[in-house]
Amino acid sequence: MEQHDHSSSPHDAPHTVSYVTYLLIWLALVMLTGLTVALAGVDLGRWIIITALTIASIKTMLVLEVFMHLKFEDKTFRLFVLVACVTFAIFITLTFFDYAFA
Amino acid sequence: MAIASAVPVSVEPDFYHTKTKYKGILGWIFTTDHKRIGILYLVTMLVFFFTAATLGVLMRLEMLTPGRTFVDAQTYNTFFTLHGIMMIFLFIIPGLPAVFGNFLMPIMIGAKDVFFPRLNLLSWWLFLFGGIFALVSVFLPGGAADTGWTFYVPYSVRTSTNVIPALSAAFILGFSSILTGLNFITTIHRMRAPGMTWFRMPLFVWSLYSTAWIQVLATPIIGITLLLIAIERWFGVGIFDPTLGGDPVLYQHLFWIYSHPAVYIMILPGLGVVSEILPVFARRTIFGYKFIAFSSLAIAFVGSLVWAHHMFTVGMSNTGMFVFSFLTFLVSIPSAIKVFNWIATLYKGSIEISAPLLFILSFIIQFCIGGFTGLILGTLAINIHVQDTYFVVGHFHYVMFGGTGFGLFAALHYWYPKMFGKMYKQAPAYISWFLATVGFNLLYFPMFVLGYEGMPRRYYDYLPEFQTVHQIATVGSWILYAGIVVMFVNLVVSLWRGEKATANPWGGETLEWKVPSPPPLENFDEIPVVTTGPYDYSKYEKAAQEVK
Amino acid sequence: MSSHAAEAAPHGHTHRDDVGSKMGMWLFLFTELILFGGMFIVYAVYRYMHQAEFHLAATELDRLVGTVNTIVLLTSSLTVAMSITAIQEGKKSLAMFLVGMTLVLALAFLVNKYFEWDHKFTVGLYPGSPELVNKPQGVVLYFGLYYVMTGLHALHVIIGMVVLAVMMGFIRTGTIHKGSYVRLEAGALYWHLVDIIWIFLFPLFYLLH
Numbered sequence: 001m002e003q004h005d006h007s008s009s010p011h012d013a014p015h016t017v018s019y020v021t022y023l024l025i026w027l028a029l030v031m032l033t034g035l036t037v038a039l040a041g042v043d044l045g046r047w048i049i050i051t052a053l054t055i056a057s058i059k060t061m062l063v064l065e066v067f068m069h070l071k072f073e074d075k076t077f078r079l080f081v082l083v084a085c086v087t088f089a090i091f092i093t094l095t096f097f098d099y100a101f102a
Numbered sequence: 103m104a105i106a107s108a109v110p111v112s113v114e115p116d117f118y119h120t121k122t123k124y125k126g127i128l129g130w131i132f133t134t135d136h137k138r139i140g141i142l143y144l145v146t147m148l149v150f151f152f153t154a155a156t157l158g159v160l161m162r163l164e165m166l167t168p169g170r171t172f173v174d175a176q177t178y179n180t181f182f183t184l185h186g187i188m189m190i191f192l193f194i195i196p197g198l199p200a201v202f203g204n205f206l207m208p209i210m211i212g213a214k215d216v217f218f219p220r221l222n223l224l225s226w227w228l229f230l231f232g233g234i235f236a237l238v239s240v241f242l243p244g245g246a247a248d249t250g251w252t253f254y255v256p257y258s259v260r261t262s263t264n265v266i267p268a269l270s271a272a273f274i275l276g277f278s279s280i281l282t283g284l285n286f287i288t289t290i291h292r293m294r295a296p297g298m299t300w301f302r303m304p305l306f307v308w309s310l311y312s313t314a315w316i317q318v319l320a321t322p323i324i325g326i327t328l329l330l331i332a333i334e335r336w337f338g339v340g341i342f343d344p345t346l347g348g349d350p351v352l353y354q355h356l357f358w359i360y361s362h363p364a365v366y367i368m369i370l371p372g373l374g375v376v377s378e379i380l381p382v383f384a385r386r387t388i389f390g391y392k393f394i395a396f397s398s399l400a401i402a403f404v405g406s407l408v409w410a411h412h413m414f415t416v417g418m419s420n421t422g423m424f425v426f427s428f429l430t431f432l433v434s435i436p437s438a439i440k441v442f443n444w445i446a447t448l449y450k451g452s453i454e455i456s457a458p459l460l461f462i463l464s465f466i467i468q469f470c471i472g473g474f475t476g477l478i479l480g481t482l483a484i485n486i487h488v489q490d491t492y493f494v495v496g497h498f499h500y501v502m503f504g505g506t507g508f509g510l511f512a513a514l515h516y517w518y519p520k521m522f523g524k525m526y527k528q529a530p531a532y533i534s535w536f537l538a539t540v541g542f543n544l545l546y547f548p549m550f551v552l553g554y555e556g557m558p559r560r561y562y563d564y565l566p567e568f569q570t571v572h573q574i575a576t577v578g579s580w581i582l583y584a585g586i587v588v589m590f591v592n593l594v595v596s597l598w599r600g601e602k603a604t605a606n607p608w609g610g611e612t613l614e615w616k617v618p619s620p621p622p623l624e625n626f627d628e629i630p631v632v633t634t635g636p637y638d639y640s641k642y643e644k645a646a647q648e649v650k
Numbered sequence: 651m652s653s654h655a656a657e658a659a660p661h662g663h664t665h666r667d668d669v670g671s672k673m674g675m676w677l678f679l680f681t682e683l684i685l686f687g688g689m690f691i692v693y694a695v696y697r698y699m700h701q702a703e704f705h706l707a708a709t710e711l712d713r714l715v716g717t718v719n720t721i722v723l724l725t726s727s728l729t730v731a732m733s734i735t736a737i738q739e740g741k742k743s744l745a746m747f748l749v750g751m752t753l754v755l756a757l758a759f760l761v762n763k764y765f766e767w768d769h770k771f772t773v774g775l776y777p778g779s780p781e782l783v784n785k786p787q788g789v790v791l792y793f794g795l796y797y798v799m800t801g802l803h804a805l806h807v808i809i810g811m812v813v814l815a816v817m818m819g820f821i822r823t824g825t826i827h828k829g830s831y832v833r834l835e836a837g838a839l840y841w842h843l844v845d846i847i848w849i850f851l852f853p854l855f856y857l858l859h
Contacts, residue, residue, distance in 0.1 A: 026728040040857035052853035084680040098422035284677040292670035326688035338778040339794040347787025
């Protein structure tokens with residue numbers, strides 16, 4: 001674990017994210033929303049779900065990393081998020097072993 | 103663990119006698135002390151256990167003769183539903199983690215309490231309310247739920263009995279379980295004493311850690327699933343009801359996504375108790391510490407991938423069946439790793455027979471029978487034959503009761519002196535072990551025979567040729583119940599009559615034996631500094647070698 | 651990892667451990683994530699079984715209303731995130747203003763949602779309505795899920811609003827201040843999770859025609 005991780009003592013300088021960074025991330029999120037809405041009008045066939053979910057995932061990454069400070073937290077947190085997401089991915093994949101081959 | 107080895111003569115009073123903010127009963131139900139909360143869980147849980155066990159004995163009594171023996175079919179349905187809900191949600195799931203985990207885990211890692219003490223109290227309150235909901239659902243007009251503990255749709259959407267209160271009970275209890283899990287993970291990550299590295303943690307703590315992750319990640323699925331049934335009943339929203347296009351099999355998937363990992367919530371802490379008790383009475387350093395620790399995580403992980411083996415007869419796709427059958431076999435690998443390591447620990451040990459060890463030995467044998475019959479059930483071809491028969495009932499009782507239940511009895515006898523500061527009488531403890539083991543096997547082994555010959559589970563009636571075997575099982579239930587009664591009478595009487603226990607009556611090496619019995623309010627006068635792993639019995643091993 | 655926790659632990663209870671508090675909050679967020687995850691599994695399976703009907707049903711939803719609500723919620727996430735920077739800089743009234751803005755935006759989201767549901771009810775698209783029962787089963791399932799998932803999400807919006815309102819009170823009374831603001835962080839984390847769930851609900855219900 002890195003040296004900077006002394007967040008357990010509150011008086012050590014906490015990581016402060018500037019307002020500008022937040023605003024830029026927000027702008028990116030709004031633009032991605034615009035993109036996904038615009039793409040919804042295009043006939044992409046079966047790719048429509050994949051593109052929509054990919055854009056949603058990118059937006060989620062931005063929220064997680066910056067708004068939720070995952071980027072600046074203890075590394076354990078990132079591992080936790082990974083475990084939770086992998087667990088959910090396994091649940092849905094294994095369920096589809098039934099439905100996709102029925 | 104090689105901390106200052108002299109048992110401290112603490113001047114502080116134990117936690118029972120430390121002045122609390124509130125007096126009397128309020129000092130208990132508003133406590134945030136992890137030890138008191140552990141005792142609260144123990145008492146509430148035992149009340150539910152005895153209720154559910156009595157229902158179980160009544161069910162067996164009804165099966166004494168074909169047709170009606172003393173209750174009608176609807177009452178029998180209620181019996182097995184309540185027996186299941188109470189045993190699973192109110193006894194085995196909270197059993198070891200909430201009682202012994204709460205009481206011991208902070209001490210074992212050298213902490214003064216859990217990370218979120220108030221949340222811990224909230225968990226107990228939710229547990230209590232959930233239990234009350236389950237009991238109230240029995241007496242409300244409409245009749246007790248008769249769906250079985252699985253709440254399968256569409257029946258659970260259509261039956262007129264009190265399904266909603268029973269669902270609410272399970273939902274609230276799930277929430278309680280989640281909060282305990284969340285608390286334990288945070289505590290284990292953030293509050294270990296200096297020097298208490300991950301690989302110096304007692305194996306019981308490792309098993310609690312694995313369990314806590316399942317509690318956090320799998321329980322919400324049952325929460326939402328039960329909520330969806332409630333919404334379907336209240337508002338007539340089409341979700342699982344086939345008349346509205348829903349898929350009842352999807353309900354079963356969601357139910358088992360939680361409920362199969364839930365059996366690992368039930369068994370993992372039991373496996374942890376075995377790893378904790380064996381080295382103490384074999385006077386040997388545990389064999390394969392890291393294998394046992396990682397096998398807990400592996401069981402938690404692989405155990406989350408096998409849920410659909412409960413559904414091999416619902417018309418799943420062949421690919422799905424192959425995948426889930428294969429994954430089911432994989433669970434046996436980490437489980438077997440544990441058993442081999444336990445046996446290797448006993449080998450050439452200086453074994454000292456005692457009540458906790460006897461329960462553990464029964465555990466290992468019964469767990470193996472439960473595990474092997476699990477492999478039989480995981481085999482697709484055989485599963486089709488014995489699905490929903492007494493074979494399944496026998497299998498899961500061997501794992502859940504023969505395993506976790508006996509693990510809990512062992513834990514109770516092992517940590518009793520620490521928790522209550524008293525020693526129980528040995529002879530009645532041995533008798534209770536003998537009766538419980540004989541009764542247990544007499545009760546559940548015949549079920550394998552019944553199931554193999556085609557006796558379906560949950561049936562009120564049966565063919566005359568099954569009667570002899572049913573009667574053997576019923577007699578077994580009486581012996582088992584007698585054993586449990588002897589055990590608890592002994593333990594309760596010893597609270598008053600028992601001799602005062604020393605800090606370390608068994609010669610344990612983990613941290614809880616370094617503090618007085620019962621421990622003082624803050625566990626340690628000074629947070630210990632840990633320098634070696636748990637179960638350091640090298641001095642005994644050396645002595646044993648010299649004798650040779 | 652181990653060495654760190656071992657160093658942090660001796661302070662035990664006497665020392666505040668914000669990382670631990672946040673860890674607990676994150677674990678709680680996972681339970682919320684999996685809770686909605688269960689519904690996403692139901693959605694995925696039914697969508698797979700009734701693809702054409704899900705496409706048909708999705709045309710009933712107003713894409714504009716959904717887009718507006720998405721932007722409203724994203725902006726509310728922005729303001730609550732900024733409130734943490736404000737409190738770190740010791741700007742108490744700015745922090746309160748930003749949390750207040752979040753609450754206003756949350757309310758706007760709910761009002762918008764109310765009118766949307768209300769409109770659905772007027773045209774007879776609600777669970778058990780004669781209009782809906784006569785539609786194909788895939789459409790019935792779609793609307794069942796629509797009401798349950800957006801309804802449960804709205805419930806989380808309301809819970810989040812209560813939490814943030816309490817945090818606003820804490821900032822006012824000085825319980826949350828420059829040196830101690832982990833509660834505000836926890837409240838904000840919860841709010842961002844509500845946002846993330848909407849980020850997925852929006853395309854799944856409004857955009858996949």
